[in-house]
Amino acid sequence: MTPTYLGRVQTRLFLLLVVAVPWTALIVPLLPGPTGPTYRVAYAAVFCVGLFGIAWEALYHGLQQFRWDKDWPILLGLLVGINEGIAVYLALDAGFLAVGPINTTAFVIHFATVWTLLWLTANGPMRVVFIRWRFRGGRLV
Amino acid sequence: MPPPLDAIDAPPAAAPGDLTEPLIAADTWADSDVEAAGIPVRDVPFxxxxxxxxxxxxxxxxxxxxxxxxxxxxxxxxxxxxxxxxxxxxxxxxxxxxxxxxxxxxxxxxxxxxxxxxxxxxxxxxxxxxxxxxxxxxxxxxxxxxxxxxxxxxxxxxxxxxxxxxxxxxxxxxxxxxxxxxxxxxxxxxxxxxxxxxxxxxxxxxxxxxxxxxxLRFLADLQEYRSTYGDYQRVVNAYEPHEHVYQEAQRRPCTVLVRGSGIVASRVFQRLIDDRDQSGAQTTIIHLFRNYVDGPQGEGATFRRPGGHGFAYQAFNYPKAAWGGQLRNRLAGLEGQERADLLDQMGGTNTAPRRQWRQQLLRGEREGFYEQRVGTVTSVAPSPDGSAVVTSVTSEDGQTMELSAQFIIDSTGLEAxxxxxxxxxxxxxxxxxxxxxxxxxxxxxxxxxxxxxxxxxxxxxxxxxxxxxxxxxxxxxxxxxxxxxxxxxxxxxxxxxxxxxxxxxxxxxxxxxxxxxx
Structure with missing residues (x-):
């Protein structure tokens, strides 16, 4: 993938909306802990991935400038889920959005599955739906 | 190129429905012009x-x-x-x-x-x-x-x-x-x-x-050699059929001089060295550079292409983002010379950084069957006994050298x-x-x-x-x-x-x- 900054942000927000939101609705009932509070934490996490992502993507885009190909290897797209997951957890745990106590196991399962799904969708099915997307650095509009 | 269909373009005697002088001279044709020439018209939207x-x-x-x-x-x-x-x-x-x-x-x-x-x-x-x-x-x-x-x-x-x-x-x-x-x-x-x-x-x-x-286009000195001496066997272009070079090199020890340092040259080296390794060929390779890349190219940490040992390295013809990322956008916004300059900086002569190729050339240098020379060619001529082609080269410090080889492969990939x-x-x-x-x-x-x-x-x-x-x-x-x-x-x-x-x-x-x- 050879994203531009605008492409990165647009793709992230779009995929959160069409992939992460419905996925969260499906998976939360299967996670440990009471469903109501888990939903609150899970959707707060999805929201944070979008919000913090605007800054994360700027950082990634900056790092990308040091690559001759100005690309973003597929593996990095998966691995940055680790730092992003930790950041979201720490923020929510510190009281951001006041979601209450976090079930760590539920958080990890939810976050890891969401991130993997986003990553898989971005590396294949997106191209089938949006034929020009990959030529525009991930920009949708 | 595949065999051109010259045969079908040869003028037969007085065939009907041919181009006429007025048609050839006119920039715009009316339907009636074509009809008058007797050329049948087929309609298709695209x-x-x-x-x-x-x-x-x-x-x-x-x-x-x-x-x-x-x-x-x-x-x-x-x-x-x-x-x-x-x-x-x-x-x-x-x-x-x-x-x-x-x-x-x-x-x-x-x-x-x-x-x-x-x-x-x-x-x-x-x-x-x-x-x-x-x-x-x-x-x-x-x-x-x-x-x-x-x-x-x-x-x-x-x-x-x-x-x-x-x-x-x-x-x-x-x-x-x-x-x-x-x-x-x-x-x-x-x-x-x-x-x-x-x-x-x-x-x-x-x-x-x-x-x-x-x-295809040959390097000027090689084109001159071919037309002067009528020798199309010893001096070949990598894009034309030249299997006879590899066959001959397997039959007897040969020296092959390769011009160019792009991906095509890399392929030629691989073939020559694979033949050494697998078919017992005893080929010596002289690699003649005009421009020698001895380190990374480009200014600043954010636009630096890896390079060294004579080659500029990138995975593809251009940095990946030229096909669909930020470099595509950047180029699209440029005009004239600025656009040509960015194309040169992103492209130019380069090859893929494949480990196998680098190892082969390093081994060749160690074992003495691959050597690099740098300079400007002043003449290409047959050796006195006709068994080789001698390339006279002037190096950057003004020294001249004569490189004798049974074959020269133009791998510069020049286009007409x-x-x-x-x-x-x-x-x-x-x-x-x-x-x-x-x-x-x-x-x-x-x-x-x-x-x-x-x-x-x-x-x-x-x-x-x-x-x-x-x-x-x-x-x-x-x-x-x-x-x-x-x-x-x-x-x-x-x-x-x-x-x-x-x-x-x-x-x-x-x-x-x-x-x-x-």
Whole structure:
């Protein structure tokens, strides 16, 4: 993938909306802990991935400038889920959005599955739906 | 190039329906002019000239955009879309089992690049290695690149699916002229004996030109040697058939001098060294550089290409983002010399940083069968006993040296001028087309050839003839598909075909997946 900054942000927000939101609705009932509070934490996490992502993507885009190909290897797209997951957890745990106590196991399962799904969708099915997307650095509009 | 169809273009005695002087002289033709010359006219809404992978990408996209086979004519002097590509690849030492310099997502038969060539190879060979490679490229592994054979097979399947043979018409395209009232006439010479007239004219609303390289060009000193001494055996171009060089080198110890330091030279080295390793050849390789790259190129940490040991290294012809990321955007915003300069900085002579190749050359230096020389050639002449060719070289510090070799392989990959192609020369003279800062066909960002509009008719071009325009990788699988997409979008905007939005895209992908006609 050879994203531009605008492409990165647009793709992230779009995929959160069409992939992460419905996925969260499906998976939360299967996670440990009471469903109501888990939903609150899970959707707060999805929201944070979008919000913090605007800054994360700027950082990634900056790092990308040091690559001759100005690309973003597929593996990095998966691995940055680790730092992003930790950041979201720490923020929510510190009281951001006041979601209450976090079930760590539920958080990890939810976050890891969401991130993997986003990553898989971005590396294949997106191209089938949006034929020009990959030529525009991930920009949708 | 494949054997040119000169035979069908030779003037037979007084054949009916030929070009007339007034037609040749006129920039715009009326229907009655063509009729008066006795040239039969065939109507088809869209004509693509070339019939190689450029025409294939175009026809494929237009079929996805709703055009039927009867609405597209592919005018071509080759039968299969991959014929010319395969010819050049095989000459330059890429047999079906070898990998191309093209990424997993440049999928010639599938504009969506899903599933990619890597996924298909994994499925076909029941191996996770290709998946692991794309997953970790280029950090832990080298970029995945498909085997040429896989690409050919995929093109064959897609050609069958979209009805290629029903669109393709064999013949030699002589010229494209504007039509009075809009659209174009494309004049074709059918093979002798297949038509009642010498020429046939295709009257279309729009024309697409994808004729590939205008031709091969040799280094000037090598061209002079060939024409002076009439020796076409010892001095060869890597893109023309030159298997005899490798055969001879396997029969007896030879010295082969290689000019050039791009990907083609790398392939030639691999073949020569593989033959040493596997067939017992005792070839000595002299590698002659004009420009020696001794370190990374480019200024600043954010625009620095790896290099050293004579070579500039990058995975593909251009940095990856030139095909669809920030570098594509940057180039699209530049004009004139600035654009040409950025193209040179991103492109130029370079090769892929493959471990196997680097190890082979390092071993060659250690064992003394590969040596590098740098300098400017002053003359190329036969040795006194005629058994070798002697290249006289002046190095940068003014010293002269004489390099004797049984064979010289020109691997510089020089291309002929645009005007060396007759169709292009005609277009510049009569069609209103112009050239860009690189001396190729000047196209706008939608790949429309500037200056050639014929009322509502549009003329487009893609492939290597458009190098120097707003898109760098025009001469690549993905570049041909990108151009086709821009053109299809422009035509959809004109109401000529359907726009490929998400719905059509998914539906067409699903048809592709089931191998159903578009």
């Amino acid at each position: 004509v693509t000239v070339g019939g190689g992978l450029g025409s294939f990408a175009m026809a494929d996209l237009l079929r996805l955009a709703g055009l039927g086979v009867e609405q597209i004519a592919v005018l071509s002097d080759i039968r299969r879309p991959d014929e010319t590509y395969r010819y050049l690849a095989e000459n330059s030492q890429i047999p079906e089992s070898e990998r191309l310099r093209s990424d997993a997502g440049s999928v010639m038969d599938n504009i969506w690049a899903f599933p990619s060539y890597a996924m298909r190879e994994a499925a076909g060979e029941r191996s996770l290695a290709p998946v692991w490679q794309v997953l970790t490229e280029p950090l832990l592994a080298e970029f995945f690149t498909p085997r040429s054979g896989q690409v050919y097979r995929s093109v064959e399947r897609e050609a069958l699916r979209i009805g290629w043979e029903d669109m393709r018409v064999i013949g030699h395209v002589r010229m494209v002229r504007r039509r009075l009232g809009g659209g174009y006439f494309t004049v074709m010479t059918p093979p002798a004996g297949t038509a009642a007239t010498r020429r046939v004219a295709y009257r279309s609303s729009h024309v697409h030109l994808a004729v590939g390289y205008p031709g 001028r645009l005007t060396d192609h007759r169709l292009m020369a005609d277009l510049l003279e009569h069609g209103g087309a112009g050239t860009n800062p690189k001396g190729r066909l000047d196209v706008d960002p939608t790949f429309e050839v500037r200056g050639t509009r014929s009322e509502s008719g549009r003329m487009y071009a893609s492939g290597s003839i458009t190098l120097g325009g707003y898109y760098a990788g025009v001469d690549s699988f993905l570049g041909l598909q990108y151009a086709a997409l821009q053109i299809a979008d422009d035509l959809a905007h004109l109401g000529f075909c359907r726009h490929i939005g998400p719905g059509r895209s998914i539906a067409q992908w699903w048809r592709w997946a089931r191998n159903r006609a578009p």
